[in-house]
Amino acid sequence: MDRHRSLRMTLLLAAGAAGCSSSNSRDIAVVTLAEPQAAGGDAGAPDDPAAPTPRTPRAAGWVQEPDGTVHRASRVRCDATIAQRACSGTERSFQCKTDADCREGPRGKCVSAFGQIGAYCGCEYACESDAECGASEVCVCKGTGALREEHSVCAKAQCAVDADCPGSTCGLSAYFNGCWEQVTLACRTKDDSCRSDADCASDTIPGAACVAPDIDGESVRWQCAGISCAIGRPLVVDGRPRAARGAARDDWRAPAELDVASLSPEVREGAAAHYAAVAALEHASIASFARFSLQLLALGAPAALVGEAHRAALDEVEHARLAYGIASRLAGRAIGPGPLLEAATAPLGAGVVEVVEALVEEGCVGETLGAAEGRELSQIAGDPALAAALARIAADEERHAALSWRALSWMLATFGEPARAAAERAFSRAVARYATDPAPGPAAHEALGVLPARALGALRREVLAEVVAPCRAALPGLSRDSAPAAPSSLSSLGGRG
Template sequence: MDRYRSLRISLLAALGAAGCSASSTAASGSGESPPVVAIPTASSSATAEAPSPDGEPEPSNPTRTGWVAEKNGNVHRASRVTCDATIDLPACAGTESRLSCKTDADCTEKPHGKCTSGVGQIGTYCGCTYACETDDECGAGQACVCKGTGALRARHSVCAEASCSTDADCSENSCGLSAYFNGCYEKVTLACRTKEDTCRSDADCQKLPRSGGACVARGQKGEKPTWQCGSMSCVIGRPLVISGEARAAKPRARADWRAALDFEVDALSLEAREAISAHHAAIAAMEHASIASFSRFTLQLLALGAPAELVAEAQIASLDEVTHAQVEYAIASRLAGRFIGPDKLPEATARLESDVISFVEALVMEGCVGETLGAAEGQEVLRGVRDDGLRAALAKIAADEERHAALAWKTLQWALGAFGAEAREAAERAFARALVIHGEDPAEGPVENEEFGVLGARTLGARRREVLRSVVGPCLRTLGLVACS
């Protein structure tokens, strides 16, 4: 099954279907396998470099207790501690229109439940939110991570998967805290650092291009995780990248960033609603940041003398992202039963790079590859969504992302013609790096629910590799960046 034939044809049409693209399209239409672009294996990626000696943790000190932060930024757990289980959300007033709980006493599925108040698409709500104080409250194979520890983003203590509980459980005396934010959600893990790790600290991962590289614990379910360089691998739209890191606004309670959208959530548990809401809130923040990204892209096009057509399409794309953010914040708010919107985004006015090499490298990573994968992911999400209203809203986003991907490829085609060898060499380097980064499965997320637009890590990884082969590959051949075969 040629799952992404329509996306490939759309992007090749944007490029004029020149070069060897005609044979690529013909092959796919005749039932033959589409042209393949080589995907480097994980062992050949930047994440497999030898650990830097500068990233070694300090020797274990038996007098240390609790969470220990090393000079290199690593955080590990010398001993178990009791966390503050305070949840900083407003309590239920009892006057809300829909009450899943009325008081904290109604929240008994987990310890330290709080009945919190919020407002959704169809009125005010009360629902349960949970935190933890100790490992025992989290259950077997988990540990309680205190809010404010290391790079943890959560605003209250959380239960994390744990293959170790303290440094004493590890041969190298380091039970490290991994808070891996891949651009859409945060995966919190405790894992031993070992000689098999491919990084020792975030400093080893700074060579990852424009990806928010960090040394994090990763592994498939049922396997002990190892420490690897993780990136912003959740691809939705065009990220706002500043100093090599994707930036987005933090969430805050506000109602003015929501589209008019309603769908049924009663069949979901409160825990599932909260997890799926967090996923969509993260996507919303990335879409919100994409507004700034396209605005900056427009200024770069003007600085480099781009044709009016590309500038106009970039402006339209920026307006598209306003709608995308409103839809995603509406989904997150509806699921959570409270207002969710973006906080301030001061990074939007950061210094702008307008040299050809920086422009082309960012265009490839964030546009040609990132937005192509985002468009394909949008199409894949639609296959599982059942609610008509939700599906229609997400279908509009998927169609817009396909146009944005086409804009990126057309812009690259223009840049290659306008700037010659300098642009071509920058594009080839960027594509090689992008194929490595997106050739791996993303980390397992806290929730998987295709009916509400949350794909599993293995499904997402497999689909991305398919897109790299069957869509990105033919486009590269069309531009002459990969030899025709």
Template sequence: MTQATRRARVERWGSTIVAGLVTLPVAGCGEASSIPCDNPQPVVIDGVDTGFETCDDGGWTHRPAAVECAITAPRPDFQCSAALGCQTDDDCADTPFGHCVNDDFGDGCFCASGCATDADCSAGFICICGGVTGSCVRSSCTDDASCGDALLCASYVTDPGCGGLAFQCQSPDDECASDADCGESAQCSSDGTKKLCRPIDCAIGRPFVVDGEERLADAETREDWAATDLQPRLEGLDRDTRAKLAAYWTDIGRMEHASIAAFARFALQLLSLGAPPELVSRTQSAMVDETRHARFAFALASAYAGEALGPGALAMDRALSDASLESVLATVITEGCVGETVAAMEAKEALERVEDPALRFVLREITRDESEHAVLAWRSVAWLLEAHGPRAAAVVRESLGALRASLACGPVPAASAEDERLLARGYVGASVRAELRRHAIDRVIAPALEAMLDGDPAPTSVDGGRRTLV
């Protein structure tokens, strides 16, 4: 199956509006930091120093100083190339640093927000320059000086294989400086305190995010987490393929297991914010769904591995440390609007290819449930926007900026013949997963968030046909 075929499928699932990109050059698209910065080169856009430098020939980026971004909006000569959406920057005057963005696929235009300085972003974000305006991205440091001890405020990828630009201070314990230190199957990321190589992958289901990092339990030998009535076909599989499938479904099980915790936390957060009973009830049901998904995945993993597998203990420290509106809303966008929407599309993609009855049953269940979980996330965002107005809208705009920055990373590599072969066994490889995620953000998630900021209702479906609104 080609990338074009998958792209067309995502577009059937999604909307017609594409997100604009922040064009900070290659640096930051999956790189992290360690002393020193070799061959530093200032990032200059249209003759203006952005305050950033690239290191190791563009391998990663750090921020010597915070500077004000050059803002070129409103542009007197800009005209949308299509009839849909905004036509000029003046149509976006009600949006902070608003400017009209052309859809790269020619479907229309929409109003995008931005920033000029860090003060235009919420706490925990900095403004990176590029394009018509800057864009707010997550950062635990403001510049190199804020890190002290000759350390740098440096970029890393938040989700290896999926993108996601963020910054944090270097640590003497950093295990990598850039992707070049990690080999072909990993990227230099962060565990919240230090840089380290993490496998290229994207979580299926709702990730359990603590301090900006996904948290999973280790797998261990145990029998109680595997559904006992599920047996995939094993004939024709060599030892290496079985091992690869066992590892894959073990990881899926760990991710689904972590999703239980994510929904448990979300239920508490909803209660703390005074949410309506429908959202709380749907969240409780989602916990049951994810428990079932985890048992399915560990049953498949156990069958392929030839031994009983299940999850160990899942660390909960700091999981409830921040229950502010800003934190809850940013998390539900990351975990739900992105994580669950992409998970539904991944499961649907695999379901299109597999013939094994056991795998088809599991993928059909996951596709249906994850689609419902995504709708729950979208409805939660809609309620928070309605209940908290401009305060919530600011968080949504910053999340949009971070999503667009993640799209600025280079092109997704084409799926290999091995990826396509394993897809028929339900295995969604890193390149296929990254491709689906990128197109989902581009064609479904960012447009839906933009529409909600404009007052449109939340999506009621992320699967089949065009994006449907309440």
């Protein structure tokens, strides 16, 4: 069964390649290890009076402060065990079959996992010490702070220990953006806009956390961030998705007749938080399309593309209303958006390279995955009203994905090599991003349209291989670099489509 055939054909047509063939708990709190000097032999914690007072008199290893924040006083060895069951060979799809297939990180293990679209095997990697990780990476021990990963992992690091941050500490940030976990170490500074997750509590985007700056990005401050990965086109400013804070208002919600009487208060609250975050991102997509339409004008695009970008922005108004309506119904109170200042104040770049890179990551990949995910969610949602809302959003996202592929086709034909090279880079980045499963989210509940993280990861790789790769290959000059290790058996998975 080729359940993505219809989506693939729609997007191939949009790309101008009709007739192409198919392809085949967040439980913060565990104080982590404080251990004597270990491999790597760091000098240990600085005796710095300006640093926050650690819990232990002579801090070593990972130190958790009373406000929940975690910093690293000295290097320690971690437990490198990967407890997940090994791949048995009876699963339905395979990114790996034995541990020998897992060579992209230390201590690779081919483990068995199960998602909505079936049991599958995938690689997991763990570490014992920094020496096993890459340059500018450290080994973060399992159970440290808010880390969701089920084993110790290598993480990008601007600092390795507190001594690298004169007058401050080397903080751990484990940020779940709704799709995957971003684990980073970075120095705390006096310019940070937050210190702990509690500082973000007034940020009414559910699940907001105080996160480290993106080491590869332009931002240098710790700041509040909410769930930023969901269906649709994000508003990205300085490398970070932006969304409005929530507000108690009634004028952004469409009627939602969900049956909530049978749901426990905990399930309702968790699902309400999820849909409020989705709504904020749909609301931000309005700004994203508004900016995209200006970029198209700046690049001299045809009227049809500019018109479609404006229509897509209007679709996103409806998506935001639908999602705020669902969130309000689940929460039992009115939820809507606050001001979104970045919509108007962020600089608007209109160079070919930056427009193409954003178009590929946010549109050709992001909205294609969004269309497929929306379709999947609408089919598993138990409530008819919820299923109808999700189906409406999925249909619109498919048109938005088609617009992205059409726009990319035009840019490649118009701007040649710079556009082609930018597109290749962006496709490679996007494929790498989805190579691993997202970390488990806070509110997986299939009947409410919230897929478990592993099912999402498997679905995304399937769509990358079955839809994105052939569409990419159909565009002149682009390679067919599909999802990493995409299993050939994926198209036979028992889906619902």
